[in-house]
Amino acid sequence: AVKYRPFPAYDFSERTWPNRRMTAPPIWMSTDLRDGNQALIEPMNGERKLRMFEKLVEIGFKEIEVGFPSASQTDFDFIRSLVVEDRVPDDVTIEVLTQSREDLIRRTIDSVQGARRAIVHLYNAIAPDFRRIVFNMTREEVKQVALNGTRLIRELTAARPETEWVFQYSPEVFSSAELDFAKEVCDAVVEAWGATPGRKIILNLPATVECAMPNVYADQIEWMHRNLARRDSIVLSVHPHNDRGTAVAAAEMAVLAGADRIEGCLFGNGERTGNVDIVTLALNLYSQGIAPGLDFSDIDDVRRCVEYCNQLPVHPRHPYVGDLVFTAFSGSHQDAIKKGFAQRKPDTFWDVPYLPIDPADLGRSYDAVIRVNSQSGKGGVSYLLQQEHGLDLPRRLQIEFSRAIQRVTDETGREVSAGDVYAIFRREYLDV
């Protein structure tokens, strides 16, 4: 990551901005196998779940939500197989989600029976619309649902000391709830669990449905961060969804506002418009000089695995991974990139114009960087001839030949490959 300059790149020391910046990565939690899975057209079977789990481990996730075992027999069986077949590395903790009902909690804890370490994740919705429309419950009744679940999980886990238990509570729809009530419920849950600085609870504050601008979510997180009664006994987690398309910004701002941990999915899978995309978050950090602690050095391999497991394609313009995100068709961009590559010195900060990150760091070749269609100029055309065929055209010929290429691309409306460019060159100038 030392290859990348922290922002701002220039000396802004006399200014007061940015007044906060990220200097270290958050704790990452992948919920691909739970929130991601529950939103798929075809939920993963055991084989796809295992492929995804192994990829998440390989990438470097240390906390992985592996399913919703009381809601799905496939999830229950998969989680049992992880535990029984000893597939969870020592430094990885699996997490299981449950609602606050006795039979569901018992089944959830049974699913991880014998695990070395496990996070039990309890949730219930606390926002006014849910209290009124979905549950017909008062505030006090909703709080008691959370407390009953917490107490039962405390009792059941205490009886199984062979596992190191961590407890996570999510006041679902937090970002649409009254802050004073969210604090009241969270404080009570922290108390009921008996959290201490040596035995922290994870409090996860979801934007279950993203309903406001990212600064509003960040303000809500900051308020909780400042006002929770036992902040020193809490890992403060966020779980942004992407309904307004601003989940990445919301997560980044939430960390600046005091959050320690982010839950999300690879390439933004998840309910509706998805959970926050952890790949983008991690590579945003990486490209500003902060090692994210997740390995995306073979991004296409990760993408292939995720596309297979989710049976969903990744968009060609998806940040950092889409087929087109390191490609320039237009003449002026190609020209700047060409100059950037020509002037690059080893062991200096990455500074190639129009490329926020070196594609090679993600295991990508430079083949796709410069491609030629009717928008391209002489720079791109001569770059392809030079890179692929070792032909260095004099400037006047570059101009002339690029016009010939433009006639073809205007006529067909199509891209031309390096091979096409060479064939046209031979036809025009070598008469073969």
Ligand code: KIV
């Ligand atoms: O979006 C959400 O609120 C959830 C909870 C279960 C954490 O997925």
Ligand code: ZN
């Ligand atoms: Zn969610």
